Amino acid sequence: xxxxxxxxxGKLFMLLMAFLISFxxxxxxxxxxxxxxxSSILDLNSTTRxxxxxxxxxxxxxxxxxxxxxxxxxxxxxxxxxxxxxNTAAWFPVGSNVSxxxxxxxxxxxxxxxxxxxxxxxxGGGTRYLLNADxxxxxxxxxxxxxxxxxxxxxxxxxxxxxxxxxxxxxxxxEGSTGGSIKSVTLSAPSxxxxxxxxxxxxxxxFRDSVVANSSSVGTISGLGLVFxxxxxxxxxxxxxxxxxxxxxxxxxxxxxxxxSGTYEKxxxxxxxxxxxxxxxxxxxxxxxxxxxTSGLTxxxxxVMESVVFTGTNTAGYVxxxxxxxxxxxxxxNSWTVRAAGLPTxxxxxxxxxxxxxxxxxxxxxxSFNSSNPSNIVKIGTSTSVSTSSNLFRFTTDGVPNRLKxxxxxxxxxxVTGSVSFQVxxxxxxIIYIAKNGTAISQYxxxxxGAALNDIVVLPINGTTELSTNDYVEIFAQRYTGLTGDIxxxxxxxxxx
Numbered sequence: 001x002x003x004x005x006x007x008x009x010g011k012l013f014m015l016l017m018a019f020l021i022s023f024x025x026x027x028x029x030x031x032x033x034x035x036x037x038x039s040s041i042l043d044l045n046s047t048t049r050x051x052x053x054x055x056x057x058x059x060x061x062x063x064x065x066x067x068x069x070x071x072x073x074x075x076x077x078x079x080x081x082x083x084x085x086x087n088t089a090a091w092f093p094v095g096s097n098v099s100x101x102x103x104x105x106x107x108x109x110x111x112x113x114x115x116x117x118x119x120x121x122x123x124g125g126g127t128r129y130l131l132n133a134d135x136x137x138x139x140x141x142x143x144x145x146x147x148x149x150x151x152x153x154x155x156x157x158x159x160x161x162x163x164x165x166x167x168x169x170x171x172x173x174x175e176g177s178t179g180g181s182i183k184s185v186t187l188s189a190p191s192x193x194x195x196x197x198x199x200x201x202x203x204x205x206x207f208r209d210s211v212v213a214n215s216s217s218v219g220t221i222s223g224l225g226l227v228f229x230x231x232x233x234x235x236x237x238x239x240x241x242x243x244x245x246x247x248x249x250x251x252x253x254x255x256x257x258x259x260x261s262g263t264y265e266k267x268x269x270x271x272x273x274x275x276x277x278x279x280x281x282x283x284x285x286x287x288x289x290x291x292x293x294t295s296g297l298t299x300x301x302x303x304v305m306e307s308v309v310f311t312g313t314n315t316a317g318y319v320x321x322x323x324x325x326x327x328x329x330x331x332x333x334n335s336w337t338v339r340a341a342g343l344p345t346x347x348x349x350x351x352x353x354x355x356x357x358x359x360x361x362x363x364x365x366x367x368s369f370n371s372s373n374p375s376n377i378v379k380i381g382t383s384t385s386v387s388t389s390s391n392l393f394r395f396t397t398d399g400v401p402n403r404l405k406x407x408x409x410x411x412x413x414x415x416v417t418g419s420v421s422f423q424v425x426x427x428x429x430x431i432i433y434i435a436k437n438g439t440a441i442s443q444y445x446x447x448x449x450g451a452a453l454n455d456i457v458v459l460p461i462n463g464t465t466e467l468s469t470n471d472y473v474e475i476f477a478q479r480y481t482g483l484t485g486d487i488x489x490x491x492x493x494x495x496x497x
Contacts (some may be wrong), residue, residue: 028041029041031044031045032044032045032046033045053072053073053074053081054073054074055073055074055076056073056074056075056076057075057076057077058075058076058077058078061073061075061082061091062091064084067084067086068084068086069084069085069086070083070084070085071083071084072084072094077106078093080093080094081093081094082094090102103132103134103135103136104135104136104138105117105135105136105137105138106137106138106140107137107138107139107140107143108140108141108143109140109141109142109143110141111143113129113143113145113146117129119132120132121147124147124150127147127148128147128148128149128150128175128176129145129147129148129149129150130150130152130176131149131150131151131152131154131156131180132152132154133152133153133154134153134154134155135154135155136154136155136157137154137155137156137157138157138158138159139156139157139158139164139165139166139185140158140159140164141163141164141165142163142164142165142167143165143166143167144167144168144169145166145167145168145173147171148168148171148172148173148174148175148176148196149166149173149174149175150174150175150176150177150178151174151176151178151179151180151181151182151205152176152178152180153178153179153180153203154180154181155180155181155183156180156181156182156183156185157181157182157183157184157185158183158184158185158186159184160184161184161185161186161209161210161211162186164184164185164186165185165186165187165188166185166186166187166188167188167189167190168188168189168192169190169191170191170192171189171191171192172189172192172193172194172195172196172219173187173189173192173193173194173195174194174195174196174197174219175196175197176197176199177197177198177199177200177203177223178197178199178203179197179199179203179204179205179206179224179227180205180206181205181206181207182205182206182207182208182210183206183207183208183209183210184209184210185210185211186210186211186212186213187210187211187212187213187215188212188213188214188215189215189216189217189219190214190215190216191216192215192216192217193215193216193217193218193219193220194212194215194217194218194219194241195218195219195220195221195241196219196220197219197220197221197222197224198220198222198223199222199223199224200223200224200225201223201224201225201247202225203223203224203225204224204225204226204227204228205221205224205226205227205228206226206228207228207229207230207232208228208229208230208231208232209230209231209232210231210232210233211232211233211234211235212232212233212234212235212237213233213234213235213236213237214235214236214237215236215237215238216237216238216239217237217238217239217240217241217262218234218237218239218240218241219241219242220241220242220243220244221241221242221243221244221246222242222243222244222245222246222269223244223245223246224246224247225246225247225248226246226247226248226250227243227246227248227249227250228250228252229250229251229252229254230250230251230252230253231252231253232253232254232255233255233257234254234255234256234257234260234264235257235259235260236257236259236260237260237261237262238260238261238262239261239262239263240256240260240262240263240264240265240266241264241265241266242263242266242267242268243265243266243267243268243271244267244268244269245268245269245270245271246269246271246272246274247271247272247273248271248272248273249267249271249273249274249275250275251265251274251275251276251277251279252275252277252278252279253277253278253279254276254278254279254281255279255280256279256280256281256282256283256289257282258282258283258284258312260287261285261286261287262287262288263287263288263291263320264281264283264287264288264289264290265281265289265290265291266288266290266291266292266294267291267292267294267297268294268296268297269296269297269298270297270298270299270300271298271299271300271301271303272299272300272301273299273301273302273303274299274302274303274304275303275304275306276290276304276305276306276308277304277305277306277307277308278306278307278308279308279309280308280309280310280311281308281309281310281311281312281318282311282312283310283311283312283313283314283315283317283318284312284313284314285313285314286314286317287312287314287317288317288319288320289310289312289317289318289319290305290318290319290320291319291320292319292320292321292322292331292332293320293321293322293323295323295324297322298335299335299336301335302335302336302337302409303332303335303336303337304336304337304338305332305336305337305338305339305340305343306337306338306339306340307339307340307341308340308341309340309341309342310340310341310342310343311341311342315342318342318343319331319332319343327392327393327394329344330344330346330393331343331344331346332346334348334394334407334408334409335409346393348394348408348409348410348412349412350393350394351393351394351395351406351408351412351414351497352391352392352393352394352395352495352496352497353389353391353392353393353394353395353396353404353406353495353496353497354389354390354391354392354404354493354494354495354496355387355388355389355397355401355402355403355404355493355494356387356388356389356390356491356492356493356494357381357385357386357387357402357489357490357491357492357493358388358490358491359386359489359490359491360490361423361456361490362423362488362490363488363490364422364423364488364489364490364491365380365381365382365385365402365488365489365492366486366487366488366489367380367422367477367486367487367488367489368486369477369478369479369484369486371484373479373480373481373482374431374478374479374480374481375478375479375480376478377431377433377440377476377477377478378476378477378478379402379435379438379474379475379476380402380420380474380475380476380477380489380492381401381402381403381474381475382401383400383401384401385401385402386401387401387402387492389404391495394406394407394408395407395496398472400472402474402475402492402494403472403473403474404472404473404474404494404496405470405471405472406467406468406469406470406471406472406496407469407470408469409469411466411467411468411469412466412467413464413465413466413467414464414465414466414467414473414496414497415463415464415496415497416434416444416461416462416463416464416465416473416494416495416496417460417461417462417494417495418460418461418475418492418493418494418495419458419459419460419461419491419492419493420432420458420459420461420475420477420489420491420492421456421457421458421489421490421491421492422456422457422477422487422488422489422490423450423454423455423456423457423487423488423490424450424452424453424454424455424457424482424487425453425482425483425484425485425486425487426450426452426453426482426483426485427449427450427451427452427453427455427482427483428449428450428479428480428481428482428483429447429448429449429479429480429481429482430447430448430449430450430457430477430478430479430480430482430487431445431446431447431448431477431478431480432445432446432448432459432461432475432476432477433445433475433476433477433478434461434463434465434473434475434476435473435474435475435476436465436467436471436472436473437471437472438474440476440478441463441465443463444461444462444463446459446460446461446462447459447480450482456490461475461494473494473496475492475494477489
């Protein structure tokens with residue numbers, strides 16, 4: 001007699017065999033469905049639950065040994081499904097035909113740098129982290145570096161300057177001879193320099209949208225072809241930054257708070273061009289906002305300071321001026337165009353020069369002509385003449401009396417105005433000329449006539465002329481008719497602007 005147990009076992013065996021036969025015939029499996037779709041090998045059916053793929057970190061995913069073509073996992077770092085393609089030996093995010101950035105590293109505050117940056121440390125000979133060129137290094141949190149970083153044309157980016165911070169407690173943060181890109185981080189070197197970079201003109205450095213805080217020194221950047229700093233806040237730094245021998249230096253919207261000290265920005269050496277635009281410098285105590293005083297500082301092209309606001313209690317320290325080539329009450333030489341709140345405006349468009357001659361009546365500058373009528377045209381003034389200048393900006397007398405020489409860099413048209421008073425030796429007609437580079441400009445000549453001996457004739461001076469660098473203006477005279485003899489000029493005043 002069969003037992004119930006044996007009967008149940010038999011029925012279970014038969015049911016299992018039927019399922020296997022059915023599965024082998026249809027090669028399909030349905031979960032929560034008795035009618036899997038004919039095109040599927042596995043049909044999952046639910047309105048309340050989903051399919052959960054294996055969950056791996058990026059490191060775990062990459063570490064899978066010999067992944068099968070089409071293998072799918074969920075990357076918990078990137079929060080995305082990835083599939084593997086064997087013909088390219090690469091992982092791709094599902095829904096994209098673009099591979100992930102392979103030249104990428106995320107550096108977190110909890111990472112052991114010697115492990116995460118083992119390759120870079122080895123490349124730097126164990127003394128520095130030599131970053132991989134063209135690689136993006138994401139700073140995640142506050143990362144304390146134990147050795148300096150050589151950027152090596154890599155990209156160092158954070159996402160939030162308040163939280164993504166690079167600190168070097170002792171020593172410099174960035175060293176070496178290469179540039180790169182730094183963005184959206186806070187940098188702090190309490191006992192060293194943020195920058196100690198000396199490279200070549202083939203190297204560029206871009207530093208933007210960041211903060212430099214509580215550092216012993218912002219440091220030095222030297223020798224690079226292009227240095228571009230934009231939207232940088234400087235706060236609590238003991239010393240500022242020196243730029244040396246830079247091809248193109250671009251400084252945009254830099255903010256120097258009053259809690260910085262020392263010299264905020266200093267230029268030394270030779271630059272092709274400099275542009276400092278926007279931003280502010282709050283200068284208190286003994287601080288210096290902008291220093292161009294170093295001997296030999298040269299701008300081979302042009303330099304511009306535009307829309308920068310200088311404030312603070314130390315007005316004398318807003319700019320430490322050029323030691324040569326500047327003008328009384330101004331800060332820069334002729335390479336610069338300056339329009340900044342708190343500073344005198346300096347530009348070729350503001351160039352002005354004047355001189356005046358003032359003798360007692362009956363004396364003055366004697367002007368001799370030849371015996372012809374009209375006579376020769378001669379300059380009013382000799383090496384012994386006395387004249388004074390009260391306003392010279394980008395003009396000089398060049399050590400020659402009654403001469404104004406333009407020493408700006410840009411060619412422009414100037415208005416020449418003034419007057420000449422002279423006594424005549426007899427009745428006669430005389431002509432006054434504006435002269436450029438020793439040649440009279442005939443279209444602006446002015447006639448005057450004295451009726452008798454010692455008559456004083458007063459003639460206006462008015463005209464325009466185009467001047468390039470080192471062109472000069474003088475005033476000439478000619479006898480048109482009358483007896484021979486000198487005219488005497490007791491008074492003459494000329495202004496060019």
